[in-house]
Amino acid sequence: MRALLIDPRGGGISGDMLAAALADLTGSAAPLEHLGAAIAALPGCEEFSVGLEEVDGGVRARRLAIRLREKPAGSDGDLAAALADVAASVGLSTWGRERAGRVLADLLAAERRLHPSGFSRHAVASADTIFDILAPLLLMEESGLSRCPVLATPPALGGGEIRTGGGTVGGPAPAALEICAAHHIPVAESPLTMELTTPTGAALLANLAVVADRFPAMTPVRTGYGAGTRPNGNGVSILRVVEGEVSDLVEERIVMLETNLDDISGEVVAHALGRLLEEGATDAFITPAIGKKNRPVQVLTVNTDREHFSRLLGVLMEETGTLGVRVREEPRLVADRRREALEIPIGGRTFLVRVKTSRACGRVIAVKPEYEDMRQIARELGISLREVAWEVERHLPGPGA
Incomplete structure (x- = not known):
């Protein structure tokens, strides 16, 4: 089964790094240009252009070059509305719009907790944030990766001094740490004294991927490398993404x-x-x-x-x-499950029955109708649940299909 791995253990993750890595992986920058044009059309944006350049950060990688001029940011509501407008303009699907909304909600929630008197424009800018959120989602959707399981390794957060709207604090970036804490994301150590994982990067990871403590077993098919925009003393920070084949057991x-x-x-x-x-x-x-x-x-x-x-x-x-109460978080492998509503004829009428189909090892291993649906049908028709189950089973594909 096709899957995407995001690997921020060494260089951390930001929205622009993930977008650059995905563009490198897929070989396509057209979605970024389309998105840039939509952002440039926003009322408060005076200039927005994006390009993709090649850099040497120890390995060949892609980096985004963005030019931005905009008026001062407005309220949280203005930012959410602008994000929704741009997402609709570029044709982002329901999957993408929902995840974009969750990423922005995580950013704003973290900033409100850390800055009760008003969110920090340093961390939540307008056009820049909109691009960082939407660019990876658009690239995943255009390449079909949005339909795949997304896995990730723990992100390196970084250290040193982090400049915020209210002053300088010790790393890691407080908002990024806040988001990782809210989603119980394990993090990795790093000797670099700089911000590696940005709040937007942490929020994207939280809403896109299952983060495990280890590099998953997979057969790599192609890789992509995205570079950050700031030097880390030894070059630039690098984010790696890998498209590959994994078991159809989902982690x-x-x-x-x-x-x-x-x-x-x-x-x-x-x-x-x-x-x-x-x-x-x-x-x-x-x-x-x-x-x-x-x-x-x-x-x-x-x-x-x-x-x-x-x-x-x-x-x-x-x-x-x-x-x-003992609390622990653990990975588990489960069969790939698909849910759909099927029309089933019973007693001279047609009913919608929700059915869960589970796949493993390349074949269907279970097809299970929803109990509550069958119970409701039995009550409506005044027949036994067993009779309803027999009729439903006759119209379902069997295991191994």
Whole structure:
């Protein structure tokens, strides 16, 4: 299965570095020129042009050369509206527009937390930020990489002194660190005393890729190298991207919550499991065990993601009264899953049934209709769930298809 790897372990990541690396990988700069023209047409932009040049940063790499003149930045709402206008102008898909919105939301949230009196224009400029967000998304979409799994290694954040709108602080860049913390992204060490990962780079990584602690097993097909615009003392910082073939088992990261329960009733445990699933847990289950003083205990385990784990942690403690919860984030390999709604004739009528198809090792291994859909059909027709399941199964492709 085709996949994209973003590798910022050595040189960090920024929006322009990722765009340059993707342009180097795909061999196409036309989407960047199209985007530059759309940004230049914004009311507050007096000049915007972009070019792609070749540099030697230890390896041959591409670097963006941008010329920008603009009026002072407006409000958060103005920036979001301008981002949406440009995304629509260049024909970015729903996938791209949604991710662009999430990246900008992460940037603004980090800046508001770090600068409560007003976000820093140093970190969130207008035309420059719009380009840094949209350029990688547009390149991925134009090359078909937006339809592939995106993996990443931990980014090097850098150190030294970082200039912000309110003064100089020690590295890494506070907003980049804030975004990595919000998304629980592991980071890499670097001896370089400069900013390597920008806030925009961190937000792009958080919203595009599954970040793992290791370089994934893959068969490389082609590579691309994007250079930063500032010297690092030994040349320039380099971001590497790799397109390759990976197993069609998809790697994702899950958050696991776990606690031991030894002094609550089964009814309370059952209610807690129900609440956790209602609040967005991927799974929740009980494992019997023996605890301290050889007392029987129940180990309650909850699987979730970064987005929901804080809320589920609160639900778990509220419903069980546990005094401590173990939290760990782990990668897992899962079958590639596709969900679609199929029209199924049952009892002289046609119903939409959501179906999940799972693939692994190049073949379909499971086709599973949505239980809630079948239960609703059974109620509407006044027949058993088993009869509905039989009819649905007759119209589904079998495993191995």
